[in-house]
Amino acid sequence: MTQVPSYDPAVVEARWQERWARERSNEPDLDRPARPFYNLMMFPYPSAEGLHVGNMFAFTGADIYGRFKRLHGYDVFEPIGFDAFGIHSENYALSVGTHPAKLIPQNIETFRRQLKRFGGMFDWRQELSTTDPRYYRWTQWIFLQLFNAGLAFRKKAAVNWCPKDMSVVANEQVIHGYCERHPDTKVEQRFLEQWFFNITRYAERLLKNLDRLDWSDSTRTLQRNWIGRSEGAELIFETPAGAKIPVFTTRPDTVFGATYLVLAPEHPLVDQLTADEQRRQVNAYRRDVQGKDLVSRRVGDKTKTGVFLGSYARNPATGEAIPIWIADYVLMEYGTGAIMAVPAHDRRDFEFATQFSLPIREVVRAAEPLPSVTEDGVLVNSGEFDGISCRDAQRRIVDWLRAKGLGAPQVQYRLHDWCISRQRYWGPPIPIIHCDRCGPVGVPEQDLPVELPFIEDFRPDASGVSPLARHKEWYFVKCPQCGAQGRRETDVSDTFLDSAWYYLRYPSTEFDDRPWDPKRTATWLPVTSYIGGNEHAVLHLLYSRFVTMVLQELGHVAFEEPFPKLRAHGLIIKDGAKMSKSRGNVVIPDAYIQKWGADTFRMYLMFLGPFQEGGDFRDTTIVGIRRFLEKVWATVHEAAGLTPGTPGSRPGSGLSPAVERKLHETIQKVTADTERLDYNTAISAMMEYVNLLREQGASSRAAVEPLLIMLAPYAPHLAEELWALLRHEDSIFHASWPSYDAKLAAAGDVEIAVQVNGKVRGRVTVARGASEAQVVAVALRDESVRKFVDGQPVKKTIYVQDRLLNFVV
């Protein structure tokens, strides 16, 4: 055997990265692709810390899939960009005292270097950054499309206010009532004029479409829960004075047990319904609640508080007068902001009734102690509906009340309208001009972008007004409609608006006169495959779907779902915990790539667990992957020294039957597993194959070439290097994925387990596809089997082809 040169990943990887860049290998023909495949991954936020191992895990998994598709002859477009606006970046800039406009380009530069180093098949021509005016011009344009369609509106609303960020944050960014970014800072309730997108209008469609999307179930479930559809009824409770109080309930069958009403403290009818002698108490309570943040209102299982209004309403079922209360456990944002309280069959109502000694009337017979919330019971104390099951009663009671004009079926969603206003600096200004005469007026499209002015002191303050208001030349502007003095909107938009459309921009980044080119868009979109984490299951993915739906309605795109196929990858954790800066367990990949090489590191990440489940980062096992690649290196070098017709090789395939069978089996498994993103088991299969080649000394061109192609998505640099060693001029990515012969893969003998009464008592080797009779004959010759059958009559024989034979005696 000739001396094999050692494998030096640094040299190999630099060589191929340089060559891919020089030959523009990763740049498909965007205008005339034969078989376009848009391979998308979630673009990163360019943090100062650089790309972390979680990003690399996600990108590697997506990149493998893209390269796999390329080897199947697709023109794969794999773009990358940077989600660089937002409070993340701004806060970091504040903490280090550098302007984000200076900081972000540096961070992006670092990310670019890292993304190139790990060997992603990125088309750098189409790189984008959301902070580029050439990009956010169109973010603003999208805002205007929604504004003109009446889907963007201003509303004074209770919003989540983070005192640290000094800004409104979306419900989605409030975690258990605390700020997502400042886990020790409680979010407060404030009332501000905000811009909202009317996403709730699309709730039903967003929910329904999920059924026909090819998405990971985990992601779909998260979105379904987030949209939170509830079916029930709206029931009307009338006051003696004739005021109607609508309530939403999912349990209209329990209406006979409604012994009091509770309104949210902010409910518009409260003033009117408050009796004079209760007014002082009511007002005090309302002030108290307002002073509190939305958060502590939402913390469960605290003692209930509330005040009686001093007035009554009629239960539409029983006709009796029941007291009306206000309490902060009822939320104005959900349903009608008022509930009928059925303390016998609702835990919260029960707590409240107990606290304030309100009557509790059981209307569903139940074995358990109250409150029992079962839906499987039978009604009692419910007049003519006694004895009817809850399920039937739900329909019948609503029909009955409806006939009296006191109720109707109703559907509610948990989803709220999307508040996109941010009183911050680092984002695209909302393209609106406020005019005293005309109201809010959209900036004319030809005046876009409304550039974010450079403001040295971009710190937010507690006024609730964006720093942009302090830039007077920018702030004052003529009304585009009437020409009078107007003022610019000083809020910037939520980062999630930036990322809600970036996939539309990628194929068209070079066009400055349109957000996306119609032809390019028709060619590449919707996205063929989207791979990303479930941390974006409800925010980014829901907003993107919403924006696309609206754009489709307005005729700007031809499809309503941007991501027909989506796969969620798992999470990389460290020492059993999520990686985070505060825990200090964030792994930065650079050192690992330097030590082991990108190919080894990529494969290590894919081997540490199932891609779609994630796993614990434990670097002790990297060496196993390195050993595997060294074996491949050695085997291919040996093969390269051989010429066709070497002794020991068969004419034709040049492979021994055992190697040939294993090869076909391996191709079959690697193909199926890679398609399913089961990368860990695909790698195992390649390892088994290489182990066999080493065992049998069976290195030959015919044995290793298919292996290299299968390995190419996983370890692209090494595969290229060894492919060239085998005297291929062309890149391995111009080769085509090996095919397999299922019959060949399944050829040869099989070992069959022979059971007696379900316990394995012996193993026999027979030709694959052997008949039951043949196997029984062989099995009964087995001494151990005979011992257990022991002359007893065989009552029954169960045969599973090629797997198992079971004698029941």
Next chain:
RNA sequence: GCCGGGGUGGCGAAAUGGGUAGACGCAAGGGACUUAAAAUCCCUUGGGGGGUAACCCCCGUGCAGGUUCGAGUCCUGCCCUCGGCACCA
């Protein structure tokens, strides 16, 4: 509380239209090579027991039951754990 994942060797994990549990990798132990070490290669490795030996037996996939010739896989009831939502009526 509600909605989802998931509990398999010392460790990461394979195997689910029910059919040989532990593939592949790490670690560990033993051996070869070496002055030595590293690297590499070979052997062993779920637990327990038996045999001079090729081998053989019992137990084993969170717990308790069930269905079945046969259960990691299906059913019932629990326990633990991770993620999401959470006073959503």
